[in-house]
Amino acid sequence: MVNAAHEGLQASALTIFPPETFDGVDPEGVGRALASLILCDFATQRNQTTQWIEPDRDEALRTLAVRLTPTGQEALLQSFENPQGDNAFSRYFAHADSQYFAQADAYCLAGHLYFQRAGTPLLARSIDKTPEDASAQAAADYLKAADLFSQAGQPGLAAEAYLGAADAYRGSFQPLKATEACLQAADAYRGAFQPLKVADACLQAADLFTQTDQPLKAVDARRNAAAAFLSAANGDLLAGAPGLAGDAYLRAADLYIQTHQPMKAVEMCQKAVDAYRCAGQPGQAGNAYERVAKVYTDLRQQGLAADSYLKAAHTTRADADAHPAESRYALAAAAYLRVAKLYTDLGKPALAADAYLWAAHAYTRAHETGKALAAYQQAAEANEQAGRPGLAGDAWRSVADLHTELGEPLWASGANARAATAYRSAALGGNDVRQSLSAATYYLMAAYAHHAAGESAGAAADFILAAEAFMDEDLPAAAAAAYKRAELYSRAIKACAKAARDYLEKDDFLSAADAYRKLGFLLRRADQPHDEVDAFRTAAGLYARAGEYEAAADACVEIDDFGRAAHFYR
Numbered sequence: 001m002v003n004a005a006h007e008g009l010q011a012s013a014l015t016i017f018p019p020e021t022f023d024g025v026d027p028e029g030v031g032r033a034l035a036s037l038i039l040c041d042f043a044t045q046r047n048q049t050t051q052w053i054e055p056d057r058d059e060a061l062r063t064l065a066v067r068l069t070p071t072g073q074e075a076l077l078q079s080f081e082n083p084q085g086d087n088a089f090s091r092y093f094a095h096a097d098s099q100y101f102a103q104a105d106a107y108c109l110a111g112h113l114y115f116q117r118a119g120t121p122l123l124a125r126s127i128d129k130t131p132e133d134a135s136a137q138a139a140a141d142y143l144k145a146a147d148l149f150s151q152a153g154q155p156g157l158a159a160e161a162y163l164g165a166a167d168a169y170r171g172s173f174q175p176l177k178a179t180e181a182c183l184q185a186a187d188a189y190r191g192a193f194q195p196l197k198v199a200d201a202c203l204q205a206a207d208l209f210t211q212t213d214q215p216l217k218a219v220d221a222r223r224n225a226a227a228a229f230l231s232a233a234n235g236d237l238l239a240g241a242p243g244l245a246g247d248a249y250l251r252a253a254d255l256y257i258q259t260h261q262p263m264k265a266v267e268m269c270q271k272a273v274d275a276y277r278c279a280g281q282p283g284q285a286g287n288a289y290e291r292v293a294k295v296y297t298d299l300r301q302q303g304l305a306a307d308s309y310l311k312a313a314h315t316t317r318a319d320a321d322a323h324p325a326e327s328r329y330a331l332a333a334a335a336y337l338r339v340a341k342l343y344t345d346l347g348k349p350a351l352a353a354d355a356y357l358w359a360a361h362a363y364t365r366a367h368e369t370g371k372a373l374a375a376y377q378q379a380a381e382a383n384e385q386a387g388r389p390g391l392a393g394d395a396w397r398s399v400a401d402l403h404t405e406l407g408e409p410l411w412a413s414g415a416n417a418r419a420a421t422a423y424r425s426a427a428l429g430g431n432d433v434r435q436s437l438s439a440a441t442y443y444l445m446a447a448y449a450h451h452a453a454g455e456s457a458g459a460a461a462d463f464i465l466a467a468e469a470f471m472d473e474d475l476p477a478a479a480a481a482a483y484k485r486a487e488l489y490s491r492a493i494k495a496c497a498k499a500a501r502d503y504l505e506k507d508d509f510l511s512a513a514d515a516y517r518k519l520g521f522l523l524r525r526a527d528q529p530h531d532e533v534d535a536f537r538t539a540a541g542l543y544a545r546a547g548e549y550e551a552a553a554d555a556c557v558e559i560d561d562f563g564r565a566a567h568f569y570r
Helices: 002-016 027-045 057-067 070-081 088-092 103-119 131-151 155-171 175-191 195-211 215-238 242-258 262-278 282-298 302-322 326-345 349-365 369-385 389-405 409-428 439-452 456-472 476-485 489-505 509-525 529-545 549-558 562-569
Strands: none
Touching: 002 027, 027 057, 057 103, 070 103, 103 131, 103 155, 131 155, 131 175, 155 175, 155 195, 175 195, 175 215, 195 215, 215 242, 215 262, 242 262, 242 282, 262 282, 282 302, 302 326, 302 349, 326 349, 326 369, 349 369, 349 389, 369 389, 369 409, 389 409, 389 439, 409 439, 409 456, 439 456, 439 476, 456 476, 456 489, 476 489, 476 509, 489 509, 509 529, 509 549, 529 549, 529 562, 549 562
């Protein structure tokens, strides 16, 4: 229906105006534009949508403005001075209750006319003027356009005209007037709810204030731009565009830094981090943390700067995890190394050690074994300095593993020896040592490290220390295993027997059966066959009691009791 009405109006719309009103270049386009304006006015009067009308109102007015002849232009402008005059514009544009057009269209059309004149000074008969005079004339036309657009309720168009005036004033060497035009553009964009353009206009004004040696006003203009970026960011969040919001927050942060408001800049960067995370952009979140770190560095708050760089490194690692690539992991590792150095310089070896460890993990993912090895070694040394020998031992074991992987057995042996020493230190403990595992466990880890280093005597000694510590902790089963590794079978037998009795007291028949089975093997190694048979028989009975008949049969096989074993296998 709309299309049919539009086609019906196109031919008759041109008859509203005298032939000399338009240039006749595109009568069909002018007819479509006039028909659109008529239909838009009808829809507005009836509170109906204009979405089906093409071209839309703004495009139609731009088309008419281009096609107006000098006679048509004069008639349009005279209609404002003499709204009761006898010309088509006076009859059809001047009154709000016009049969065809709203009054706003008249102001808007005139605004486009002045905007075009300002942008084409040669066509505006200014060829005989100096460039400065032509620019001044263009600025005046832009301001007229802005005023008309404002009266038409088009603040966005008015803002564009004000910016045009600002450019023209620059051309005529009138920076103060250019500044005022930029500020007027910013106000107009606020009315049009276009915060990013508000910010741009404010920044142009700030540059002009700077050029005219007005630093305080320049600062105010930049702060207004920052507020506009903040408004844009909040709007982007509401619109479900967190990535764009993050960009706007960072623009605001940059301006707050420039205007000496560092903590506001930090606040904006934190908001940007949250927005980028919501958008699934950890790499951009890392950039925001980098800016926070730089702010704290400038404020000489090195601890906070290091913490921020660490967060940036974590986000770089998260970005690598989200988009696996060796180069991304290498970047994360380099970021962690920088953090480790910062913490080292701050006298915080524990934090430095953690950063070195993260760097080592990242280098491993990047398949840079040599760099990973170096980072593990630095982590080990930093943990030793921080009084965390248990963690130092873990790092030395990683160093040993990588040396083994690289085919360097002597270096691996040395690293294992360092690990053993660290674990022994952790087991001994002390007021200046922080550890998370028991002394027995650390002795056991030291024993395995000594064994890996080929130091059997040291391994045996640590296995014994581990076993004794396990006994002190009332963990006889673990003690028995450690004594066995030290080949102290008599002690292992006593510990294993105690473990079996303890399980029986708790009615844990399956664990007791396992303990008696292990006891049987220990007695065999100690050449005590009679006791060995009793242990395996007891184990078989307990396995059967727990419903583990196959295990019971296996225990009988160990003592050649095949008849009973066959019974259990059934």
